[in-house]
Amino acid sequence: MAASCVAASELLHNMRQTSIFYPKASCLIRRISTTSIQSDSQPQLKAKSVPQQLVGVVGLEIHAQINSSTKLFSGSPVRFSAPPNSLVSFFDASLPGTLPVLNKRCVEAAVMTGLSLNCTINRKSLFDRKHYFYADLPAGYQITQHRRPIAVDGTLTYSLFGGKKKNQMIRKKVHIKQIQLEQDSGKSLHDDARSQTLIDLNRAGVGLMELVMEPDMSCGEEAAAAVRELQLILQALGTCQGNMSEGQLRVDANVSVHRPGEPLGIRTEVKNINSVRYLARAINYEIQRQIDVLQRGGTVQSETRAYDSKSGETIPMRDKEGLQDYRFMPEPNLPPLIVYEDNASLTTCIDACQAVVVQKIKEGLPELPSVKRDRLVQTHGILPEHSFTLVNEEGLVEFFEAVLKETKKEPRKVIGWVTNELLGHLKQQDLSVSQSPISPSALAELLELHEMGHISSSVAKQVFQEMWRSSGKTALQITQEQDLGLVSDTAQLHSICQQVVDSHPDEVQAIRNGNKKVLNKLMGLVQKETKGRADPVLVRGILQKKTS
Amino acid sequence: MSVVSLALASRTYRGVPLKGTRFSFNLSTNSGYSVIDFNRERSSSFKKHITCVTRQFSSQPHNPKVPKAATWKPISEDQLPPPTKIPADLVDKLERLALVDFRTKQGLACLEKAIRFADQLHIVDTSGVEPMDSVLEDRSLYVRDDAVTEGNCAEDLLQLSKNTVEEYFVAPPGNIPLPKREERAAMLKHAEF
Numbered sequence: 001m002a003a004s005c006v007a008a009s010e011l012l013h014n015m016r017q018t019s020i021f022y023p024k025a026s027c028l029i030r031r032i033s034t035t036s037i038q039s040d041s042q043p044q045l046k047a048k049s050v051p052q053q054l055v056g057v058v059g060l061e062i063h064a065q066i067n068s069s070t071k072l073f074s075g076s077p078v079r080f081s082a083p084p085n086s087l088v089s090f091f092d093a094s095l096p097g098t099l100p101v102l103n104k105r106c107v108e109a110a111v112m113t114g115l116s117l118n119c120t121i122n123r124k125s126l127f128d129r130k131h132y133f134y135a136d137l138p139a140g141y142q143i144t145q146h147r148r149p150i151a152v153d154g155t156l157t158y159s160l161f162g163g164k165k166k167n168q169m170i171r172k173k174v175h176i177k178q179i180q181l182e183q184d185s186g187k188s189l190h191d192d193a194r195s196q197t198l199i200d201l202n203r204a205g206v207g208l209m210e211l212v213m214e215p216d217m218s219c220g221e222e223a224a225a226a227v228r229e230l231q232l233i234l235q236a237l238g239t240c241q242g243n244m245s246e247g248q249l250r251v252d253a254n255v256s257v258h259r260p261g262e263p264l265g266i267r268t269e270v271k272n273i274n275s276v277r278y279l280a281r282a283i284n285y286e287i288q289r290q291i292d293v294l295q296r297g298g299t300v301q302s303e304t305r306a307y308d309s310k311s312g313e314t315i316p317m318r319d320k321e322g323l324q325d326y327r328f329m330p331e332p333n334l335p336p337l338i339v340y341e342d343n344a345s346l347t348t349c350i351d352a353c354q355a356v357v358v359q360k361i362k363e364g365l366p367e368l369p370s371v372k373r374d375r376l377v378q379t380h381g382i383l384p385e386h387s388f389t390l391v392n393e394e395g396l397v398e399f400f401e402a403v404l405k406e407t408k409k410e411p412r413k414v415i416g417w418v419t420n421e422l423l424g425h426l427k428q429q430d431l432s433v434s435q436s437p438i439s440p441s442a443l444a445e446l447l448e449l450h451e452m453g454h455i456s457s458s459v460a461k462q463v464f465q466e467m468w469r470s471s472g473k474t475a476l477q478i479t480q481e482q483d484l485g486l487v488s489d490t491a492q493l494h495s496i497c498q499q500v501v502d503s504h505p506d507e508v509q510a511i512r513n514g515n516k517k518v519l520n521k522l523m524g525l526v527q528k529e530t531k532g533r534a535d536p537v538l539v540r541g542i543l544q545k546k547t548s
Numbered sequence: 549m550s551v552v553s554l555a556l557a558s559r560t561y562r563g564v565p566l567k568g569t570r571f572s573f574n575l576s577t578n579s580g581y582s583v584i585d586f587n588r589e590r591s592s593s594f595k596k597h598i599t600c601v602t603r604q605f606s607s608q609p610h611n612p613k614v615p616k617a618a619t620w621k622p623i624s625e626d627q628l629p630p631p632t633k634i635p636a637d638l639v640d641k642l643e644r645l646a647l648v649d650f651r652t653k654q655g656l657a658c659l660e661k662a663i664r665f666a667d668q669l670h671i672v673d674t675s676g677v678e679p680m681d682s683v684l685e686d687r688s689l690y691v692r693d694d695a696v697t698e699g700n701c702a703e704d705l706l707q708l709s710k711n712t713v714e715e716y717f718v719a720p721p722g723n724i725p726l727p728k729r730e731e732r733a734a735m736l737k738h739a740e741f
Contacts, residue, residue: 068694069694070695075695075697076696083702084714084716085706085715086699086702093705095708101692102691105693105694188719195721196711196721197718197721198716198718198719200715200716201717335681335684335688336681336685336689
């Protein structure tokens with residue numbers, strides 16, 4: 001007995017490990033979509049019909065966990081990786097006699113998200129029960145918004161690199177069909193050896209926003225760019241933390257192929273996608289797989305497939321028997337949810353602190369990523385690509401603007417330092433911007449030394465490396481300690497240049513014959529001699545005199 | 549035959565404030581059961597005038613189709629649609645959805661009787677009337693602040709469960725297709741969970 005107990009906890013330990021890295025893995029098999037974007041009953045595409053023109057069609061269903069302190073219908077806390085069943089109320093465990101009480105924060109989060117995605121906010125929305133039996137859904141039904149969701153009919157604008165050289169920013173749009181509020185399920189850990197399932201209800205009842213994107217995308221890169229943009233919007237709003245690996249943002253992709261102008265093909269649903277990068281790969285794999293199937297003369301099966309990130313393939317998931325019947329019914333314990341347009345539309349019998357007012361939420365919306373990017377491009381004159389890099393990295397915009405405040409260097413020249421030098425080093429060591437060993441003012445000081453002509457740009461890069469290694473030392477200290485200051489002593493430079501000219505008569509002759517480009521070679525030799533510290537403007541002047 | 553009773557038991561809803569209601573439904577005259585009148589002649593004469601009844605977040609307080617006072621009237625069998633017969637595969641589907649076995653003569657008779665009872669609702673003329681989800685739909689939904697008030701009671705909850713491992717509930721393995729009918733009967737005999 002004791003031995004088997006030890007084994008059990010070992011197994012649990014292992015499973016917890018897995019659940020941390022693949023929090024979704026335990027529940028992926030039964031997540032089922034409420035909304036079908038493409039009909040299953042559409043005519044099947046046969047391979048004989050000119051296969052080379054087949055293109056992918058991609059729609060997404062995204063579950064975003066609402067960033068709130070408590071659950072959607074109960075006052076128990078929301079937290080990631082807490083001891084099992086410690087965040088569960090009697091309602092979450094579906095004890096008889098308990099009733100749902102809606103969390104105002106969750107409604108506001110959904111309205112904020114809807115407004116940011118240009119949705120129409122339904123003044124009245126309804127809750128429904130969606131029934132299925134599964135151990136991590138103890139009530140036997142999920143409360144969702146089937147008939148009338150809180151927000152409908154929006155758009156998400158995103159950009160990605162396209163064009164022939166993949167270096168052009170292309171702006172695209174995807175339609176948002178709806179955003180609905182619903183409950184999350186608990187987590188199941190499957191113990192196959194003992195043929196049992198362990199249930200943790202900590203996640204049961206956490207508020208979700210299900211976003212349904214219309215099939216307006218055509219490849220994995222587009223879907224990934226759209227999800228990345230959504231992630232940035234949710235994070236800017238604070239309505240969802242958006243971490244895909246922790247399951248705060250879960251993306252299912254509906255993929256089909258067809259020839260443009262013809263009806264959509266039979267779709268498959270791809271699940272178990274844990275990162276934006278895998279999303280693109282999973283979709284592209286699935287599009288290619290379907291094209292291959294059709295070209296071989298087969299037909300695509302309507303099925304759910306899981307993405308295996310190790311092999312990079314999608315594999316069919318255990319099939320549900322036929323079509324599920326969710327037996328949707330109105331949730332009898334929740335009257336319709338009403339949101340108010342503005343304070344004037346509040347009826348007198350509504351307590352002001354009870355009302356969700358759209359106008360008030362609209363006024364409190366933060367700067368959205370797209371607006372922030374446009375502002376950066378306009379005020380600092382940087383390239384749109386750079387604005388994407390800045391906004392993509394949490395805290396980088398703030399860093400960049402803090403550097404600008406302390407240097408006279410042009411923003412267009414500072415941006416390279418931030419997006420190449422700084423970000424490159426951070427990425428290499430897997431650090432966030434807030435963990436950078438170089439502060440904005442330290443970088444500003446370095447750039448100022450360069451701007452004032454005290455150090456050359458190659459030396460500046462050298463100093464940057466040194467600052468990164470021995471944080472705390474200022475750029476000025478390092479320059480002085482290692483004698484890296486620009487050599488602008490004319491006499492010294494004259495003698496170095498003279499040596500170079502004397503030892504390279506052929507080059508000098510070439511310059512005198514009119515090939516002015518050879519001067520650069522001599523300049524390089526001088527810089528080599530001075531370890532990159534020679535003032536290039538002075539050197540050029542001296543060399544030109546000596547070779548004329 | 550029998551009456552159609554509309555269950556309007558007075559229940560207290562946690563999700564609904566009890567104060568500040570705009571309309572009060574006076575159903576207290578019915579002791580024990582409520583009875584509704586569906587006078588077909590009367591309602592059909594009203595049909596022309598109320599083709600589109602829309603409620604603004606609430607029931608119309610005086611929908612002319614809803615009688616002011618409850619009456620009682622038996623329904624004769626010939627007014628009802630033909631009785632529903634339940635084919636075997638529908639029973640199978642229902643059993644699977646509900647995870648309940650009722651494939652006995654009595655079970656089927658009970659189901660058919662229940663459907664027959666509900667058939668009486670077909671006689672009620674509901675054209676132009678928006679269905680209600682709840683008798684409380686004209687009240688505003690109570691929303692609460694996002695503050696922690698519950699949870700941290702794993703011990704209390706786990707002791708309600710027959711089967712636990714450490715702090716987990718234990719359930720039978722999931723995602724297994726339900727066994728075929730014959731196997732299921734055998735399995736139910738030896739069921740432990």
